[in-house]
Amino acid sequence: xxxxxxxxxxxxxxxxxxxxxxxxxxxxxxxxxxxxxxxxxxxxxxxxxxxxxxxxxxxxxxxxxxxxxxxxxxxxxxxxxxxxxxxxxxxxxxxxxxxxxxxxxxxxxxxxxxxxxxxxxxxxxxxxxxxxxxxxxxxxxxxxxxxxxxxxxxxxxxxxxxxxxxxxxxxxxxxxxxxxxxxxxxxxxxxxxxxxxxxxxxxxxxxxxxxxxxxxxxxxxxxxxxxxxxxxxxxxxxxxxxxxxxxxxxxxxxxxxxxxxxxxxxxxxxxxxxxxxxxxxxxxxxxxxxxxxxxxxxxxxxxxxxxxxxxxxxxxxxxxxxxxxxxxxxxxxxxxxxxxxxxxxxxxxxxxxxxxxxxxxxxxxxxxxxxxxxxxxxxxxxxxxxxxxxxxxxxxxxxxxxxxxxxxxxxxxxxxxxxxxxxxxxxxxxxxxxxxxxxxxxxxxxxxxxxxxxxxxxxxxxxxxxx
Amino acid sequence: xxxxxxxxxxxxxxxxxxxxxxxxxxxxxxxxxxxxxxxxxxxxxxxxxxxxxxxxxxxxxxxxxxxxxxxxxxxxxxxxxxxxxxxxxxxxxxxxxxxxxxxxxxxxxxxxxxxxxxxxxxxxxxxxxxxxx
Numbered sequence: 001x002x003x004x005x006x007x008x009x010x011x012x013x014x015x016x017x018x019x020x021x022x023x024x025x026x027x028x029x030x031x032x033x034x035x036x037x038x039x040x041x042x043x044x045x046x047x048x049x050x051x052x053x054x055x056x057x058x059x060x061x062x063x064x065x066x067x068x069x070x071x072x073x074x075x076x077x078x079x080x081x082x083x084x085x086x087x088x089x090x091x092x093x094x095x096x097x098x099x100x101x102x103x104x105x106x107x108x109x110x111x112x113x114x115x116x117x118x119x120x121x122x123x124x125x126x127x128x129x130x131x132x133x134x135x136x137x138x139x140x141x142x143x144x145x146x147x148x149x150x151x152x153x154x155x156x157x158x159x160x161x162x163x164x165x166x167x168x169x170x171x172x173x174x175x176x177x178x179x180x181x182x183x184x185x186x187x188x189x190x191x192x193x194x195x196x197x198x199x200x201x202x203x204x205x206x207x208x209x210x211x212x213x214x215x216x217x218x219x220x221x222x223x224x225x226x227x228x229x230x231x232x233x234x235x236x237x238x239x240x241x242x243x244x245x246x247x248x249x250x251x252x253x254x255x256x257x258x259x260x261x262x263x264x265x266x267x268x269x270x271x272x273x274x275x276x277x278x279x280x281x282x283x284x285x286x287x288x289x290x291x292x293x294x295x296x297x298x299x300x301x302x303x304x305x306x307x308x309x310x311x312x313x314x315x316x317x318x319x320x321x322x323x324x325x326x327x328x329x330x331x332x333x334x335x336x337x338x339x340x341x342x343x344x345x346x347x348x349x350x351x352x353x354x355x356x357x358x359x360x361x362x363x364x365x366x367x368x369x370x371x372x373x374x375x376x377x378x379x380x381x382x383x384x385x386x387x388x389x390x391x392x393x394x395x396x397x398x399x400x401x402x403x404x405x406x407x408x409x410x411x412x413x414x415x416x417x418x419x420x421x422x423x424x425x426x427x428x429x430x431x432x433x434x435x436x437x438x439x440x441x442x443x444x445x446x447x448x449x450x451x452x453x454x455x456x457x458x459x460x461x462x463x464x465x466x467x
Numbered sequence: 468x469x470x471x472x473x474x475x476x477x478x479x480x481x482x483x484x485x486x487x488x489x490x491x492x493x494x495x496x497x498x499x500x501x502x503x504x505x506x507x508x509x510x511x512x513x514x515x516x517x518x519x520x521x522x523x524x525x526x527x528x529x530x531x532x533x534x535x536x537x538x539x540x541x542x543x544x545x546x547x548x549x550x551x552x553x554x555x556x557x558x559x560x561x562x563x564x565x566x567x568x569x570x571x572x573x574x575x576x577x578x579x580x581x582x583x584x585x586x587x588x589x590x591x592x593x594x595x596x597x598x599x600x
Contacts, residue, residue: 042516043514043516043517043520044516044520045515045516045519045520046519046520047520047593048520100501102505102508107516107517108516108517108520108521109505109520109593111592112592115592169524169590169591170519170524170527171524171525171527171528174519174527174528174531
């Protein structure tokens, strides 16, 4: 999200806060979130794809809502107004292709409205068909996971890009994985899987289509999270909201902090931070550590800055998005680091992978040590692979999985043997934080670089090798 | 109904505000000329993704090579206006007025667009630049 987008959203936030109440505010948020889905999608080299991908997102959200809503509610009749909005927005956007000037609401010239209508009707027909199927929920989760695997595996994404280029009669030889950049798909999929899974478990609150779409596509959290939960989001959305000076003060504080972190600190550090190019030019150990520290703080300020901006914007619209970072680099050990870094992602993985896997392994009577090793390693490996199915992300996940396991075992071993006097605790925490920061920072080497060879070279230079 | 009205007025406001950004452009019905203008704008903005989408398959590599040649300089376009001068089957020839200014340091170099004729091809519902003479 660029500064321009953020400033426009801040101005737009004043409309519902001051003049719209109740359903007017909800409709405003719905319309703005759907428009933002198209508006924030970057231009793509495959013709029309920057319009079709947001439309697919809409289709996926409608499908998921239908799957999480009990059939006996006869949902469509009561949701015609929302459905109308969800159909009309893409059609109106497609119609802008005939305007004599270029409209910045879509990244490039949209396809003709007839194509858009055909796609929308097709997606709607699929929704109706899948909803009748008894295994619909499972199908929904499987479909999202399949998209995840394709989009996160560069070789598969490239194959898809080739197929789409072929379909659009474009140069197939130029296909790359970067041809398909689906705005916000990861965070949208996390929210959808959360609702589908909770519906399977029978613990999902009921939401109207408008509420559900607004929850999944809420634009401040579209590109970088946080991953809110439906039941929490609904509380804020349904509560009457009148923008008060306290809201403005808190929002502006978070926005200022976020802008400072992202656009001043992170964007300055990125000039020297570790990357694929400078990794091969590092000669001195001291400078290498400097470059690595720069990356460590750059990634933190970049990500937590975006979160601050999302929380600040959300506050202006009356939505209190959950916190995502809580001074993670000050934590004395790796377990606490992961409880305070990208918190909503780790909570998601804990709820939908770590805990069910732990319960399943316990039922099989596996020893506690093995359960801890397997669950921590697999959770962190999957978090790594979520960033991309590459060796380096896998190694980064394993680095953290092993670190968490070692910390867990060490804590268990030392607790009954070593009683620490309270006055020493702050010193121990400080030493732990320094040690933990360096473990995490060394882990960033895997994350920042794209090949194991480059990682090996940087590690060699860091520890005094010739490189 | 209220929300629909709200939505339509929001959309109208966006359209009107965007209309203010309209640059001098081809006559509204002249779609090949409009495609050429969008192509030149993408080139000047160094937007490789948009340039790819606006080029035909055979021309995509050349278009991106031309974009690469502008990478080291700052570019802007002045007085851009295109019109179709001839059409034969699905292929149109478009001529443009205006110039691309490439700035390196303090030195401006201008590229007269009227010296070129753009070949624009209709492919499905799209008009794509497929080279120039």
